[in-house]
Amino acid sequence: MLRTLPFPDQRPPEYIKLEGEPVFDANIHLKLEVPRSVTSLKALGYDDNIITECPSDFGVSSAFRIFSDEGLTVMRDVCLKMYDNRNISVGTGVNRLGSYVRGAGYRSKFIKDFCDSPELAEHLSAIADVQLARHSVPAVACGVNYAPEDITRAVDSWHTDSVAFDIVIMLSDPDGFEGGEFQYFEGTKMEGQELLGISGEEGIDIDLPEERVVTVPFPAAGYGFMQQGNMIFHRARRLKKKAERMTMIPSFVVVPAHAPDATNSVNMAGWDDPCLSAELARHEAWRAAARLEALVDNISLHDTRKRLVDDLDVALAPLLEFRNRLSKDVN
Ligand SMILES: [Fe+2]
Numbered sequence: 001m002l003r004t005l006p007f008p009d010q011r012p013p014e015y016i017k018l019e020g021e022p023v024f025d026a027n028i029h030l031k032l033e034v035p036r037s038v039t040s041l042k043a044l045g046y047d048d049n050i051i052t053e054c055p056s057d058f059g060v061s062s063a064f065r066i067f068s069d070e071g072l073t074v075m076r077d078v079c080l081k082m083y084d085n086r087n088i089s090v091g092t093g094v095n096r097l098g099s100y101v102r103g104a105g106y107r108s109k110f111i112k113d114f115c116d117s118p119e120l121a122e123h124l125s126a127i128a129d130v131q132l133a134r135h136s137v138p139a140v141a142c143g144v145n146y147a148p149e150d151i152t153r154a155v156d157s158w159h160t161d162s163v164a165f166d167i168v169i170m171l172s173d174p175d176g177f178e179g180g181e182f183q184y185f186e187g188t189k190m191e192g193q194e195l196l197g198i199s200g201e202e203g204i205d206i207d208l209p210e211e212r213v214v215t216v217p218f219p220a221a222g223y224g225f226m227q228q229g230n231m232i233f234h235r236a237r238r239l240k241k242k243a244e245r246m247t248m249i250p251s252f253v254v255v256p257a258h259a260p261d262a263t264n265s266v267n268m269a270g271w272d273d274p275c276l277s278a279e280l281a282r283h284e285a286w287r288a289a290a291r292l293e294a295l296v297d298n299i300s301l302h303d304t305r306k307r308l309v310d311d312l313d314v315a316l317a318p319l320l321e322f323r324n325r326l327s328k329d330v331n
Contacts, residue, residue, distance in 0.1 A: 029068055032064075180242035
């Protein structure tokens with residue numbers, strides 16, 4: 001089991017720690033099943049040059065069972081308790097998402113231990129065909145989305161994710177709400193963005209051609225699907241009537257730490273969640289340190305100057321790009 005970066009031993013002061021939670025136990029709270037179908041990046045129209053740059057050809061799966069009945073009961077309870085302490089209500093600003101919790105693992109040890117569970121990481125790694133571990137940025141390691149108070153807003157508009165792998169777990173009874181469908185575009189993200197006339201990762205709430213849009217069915221609460229989220233153009237539609245629609249979105253990094261990393265820290269630097277800049281700096285420092293360590297082992301005394309410069313650039317580029325983005329906000 002390859003390790004991820006541990007959670008920091010501090011907590012953003014805005015986040016209230018839940019007390020008296022049950023202790024997470026994979027044997028009791030998980031009931032991991034395999035998805036019936038998986039759609040590859042190739043099937044979505046990505047060409048081989050792009051797929052080679054990705055950690056795997058896995059695109060998106062059908063929903064499969066993740067929580068046992070007991071696990072679902074506890075997770076629903078924890079997520080309902082966090083609602084009043086969600087990010088939008090602590091002055092962290094409104095963004096694309098209607099109503100959400102980031103960094104749920106700071107508030108709930110049950111959630112942290114669930115997201116950290118080796119059983120979950122191993123299961124997802126086998127499905128994605130690449131070694132995954134809980135995401136090293138706590139804000140995105142375990143997020144929870146609630147329906148917006150204003151139901152005329154989409155739960156989440158068309159976008160790609162700033163992390164490579166995530167699972168979207170339905171925590172509410174899918175028969176208990178109308179609308180709120182999770183959908184992805186059957187094509188590449190470039191094509192989807194072009195059809196909508198947008199660039200980058202952030203969404204816009206208009207419709208793509210219906211025949212190119214796939215709705216992911218959730219058989220019941222406790223089921224979730226996995227996606228290579230930075231490659232899948234997706235959204236969650238608005239509810240037709242006010243109702244509970246709660247999803248949990250744990251994210252994962254590719255390990256070992258020197259492996260290529262699609263985490264978009266530069267984009268996330270524009271989010272205003274508490275302590276996120278420090279979380280991102282920690283993540284980028286961790287990955288850069290691992291790349292430099294691998295470089296120490298790989299440098300040959302016979303390497304040319306050009307080769308050495310290129311190798312150092314590759315090891316340092318994501319860290320420096322993030323550093324330069326942060327420095328824009330420093331007076
Ligand atoms: Fe997303």
